[in-house]
Structure formats: structure tokens, C-alpha cells
Amino acid sequence: MLAGINSPDLRNNYHTRENMDRLASNVLLRNVLEADLPILFEQQREPEANEMAAFAARDQDAFTAHWTKILSNESLIARTILFEGQVAGNIGCFESSGVRQVGYWIGKQYWGRGIATAALAEFLRDITVRPLYAHVAKHNVASIRVLEKCGFTICGEERDGEIEEVVLELVSLERE
Numbered sequence: 001m002l003a004g005i006n007s008p009d010l011r012n013n014y015h016t017r018e019n020m021d022r023l024a025s026n027v028l029l030r031n032v033l034e035a036d037l038p039i040l041f042e043q044q045r046e047p048e049a050n051e052m053a054a055f056a057a058r059d060q061d062a063f064t065a066h067w068t069k070i071l072s073n074e075s076l077i078a079r080t081i082l083f084e085g086q087v088a089g090n091i092g093c094f095e096s097s098g099v100r101q102v103g104y105w106i107g108k109q110y111w112g113r114g115i116a117t118a119a120l121a122e123f124l125r126d127i128t129v130r131p132l133y134a135h136v137a138k139h140n141v142a143s144i145r146v147l148e149k150c151g152f153t154i155c156g157e158e159r160d161g162e163i164e165e166v167v168l169e170l171v172s173l174e175r176e
Contacts, residue, residue: 008023017064027083027122028081029081029082029107029119029123029126031078031080031124032067032070032071032078032079032080033050035069036087037064037102039107040067040080040089040090041060042107043089043107044063046100046108048108049107049108052137052139052143053105053137053143054137054142054154054163055079065093070092072125076093076094077092077127078090078091079091079092079123081104081106081115083113084116087107088106088110089115089119090102090106090116091103091104091119091120092104095112098131099135100127100129101132101134101135102120102127102132103134104116104119104120111142115147117149121150125151130170130172131169132152132170133155134147134152134169134170135158135160135166136165136166137163137164137165137166137167138157138163138166144166144168147168147170149169151168151172153168153170153171154166154167154168155169
């Protein structure tokens with residue numbers, strides 16, 4: 001993480017249009033490679049990330065089974081997020097309960113840099129299915145904000161066991 005980027009003064013200046021354009025040129029999406037999986041495994045084990053996403057880390061066997069299923073299912077779209085050539089996370093689109101949803105995971109060391117926003121914006125240019133939904137733990141304000149910056153709006157709330165979730169919907173890429 002960039003030193004001091006979370007201070008209010010720097011954070012506001014960091015997310016200028018010029019900086020976001022420069023950042024977007026450093027964020028690339030590509031198909032997930034088998035070589036990415038060890039990095040993605042470690043990223044999903046980060047305790048703070050698990051707490052933020054309200055998602056328990058998988059052990060190695062469960063993780064491998066999960067990604068084997070993802071990579072063999074042609075109806076799922078999964079991409080590795082690269083930042084300056086390094087694996088920063090993953091993003092995907094899948095069907096659940098009859099609707100298309102998007103989800104992403106960013107390695108903790110890449111938080112606070114606008115990488116999730118740049119990656120999601122790029123992903124949405126290729127994924128044209130609308131409406132598109134996202135479910136986010138209610139306390140994950142950063143992820144809710146990423147989705148809103150990319151045109152999603154809150155359309156409801158749900159409870160998944162003990163987890164309160166916000167449901168967001170993207171109807172079109174046009175923002176008002």
C-alpha cells in the first residue's frame with residue numbers, strides 16, 4: 001500500500017481524474033492462469049479481508065476444488081486482475097438464483113489505490129448482461145463504494161445467515 005494514501009488529504013487528491021486514468025492503464029484483466037492460483041489462495045486467507053468480506057478462507061483442498069469448478073464452467077467468467085504486472089486479485093461474473101452477479105477479491109496490499117474500481121469498470125465493458133447484481137456485506141463500505149462508482153445502485157438488503165448484505169444492481173453503464 002502507498003504510504004499515507006489513507007490520510008484524507010492524500011486520498012482526495014489521489015482519486016483525481018488524471019490519476020484514475022493513469023491507474024486504469026496499470027490495471028489489466030486476463031484469463032486466470034494456473035500460476036495465479038497460489039497467489040489468489042494466499043490473498044483469500046488474509047484475516048482482515050475475510051472479516052471485511054464476511055467470507056471464511058478456504059483451506060487448500062477446498063480452494064483448489066472451488067477454482068477447478070470455476071475454471072471448468074463455461075457459464076462463469078473469471079479474470080485475474082493485474083496491477084503493474086502483479087496479481088492483485090480476481091473478478092468474476094456468475095449466475096446465482098437465476099440472476100447474473102459480479103464478485104471480486106483484491107489482495108489487501110492493493111487496497112486503497114482504486115484498483116478494484118478500475119478493474120470493475122474494465123470488466124463491465126466486456127460483461128454486457130443487464131441487470132447485473134452484487135451482494136456485499138453491509139459493513140464493507142469500501143466495496144459498496146466501488147460498485148457505486150461503477151454505476152451500481154442499492155436496491156435492497158438481505159440476510160445470509162448472520163451476515164447482513166446490501167444488494168446492488170447495475171441496469172446500464174450510463175450514470176446520472
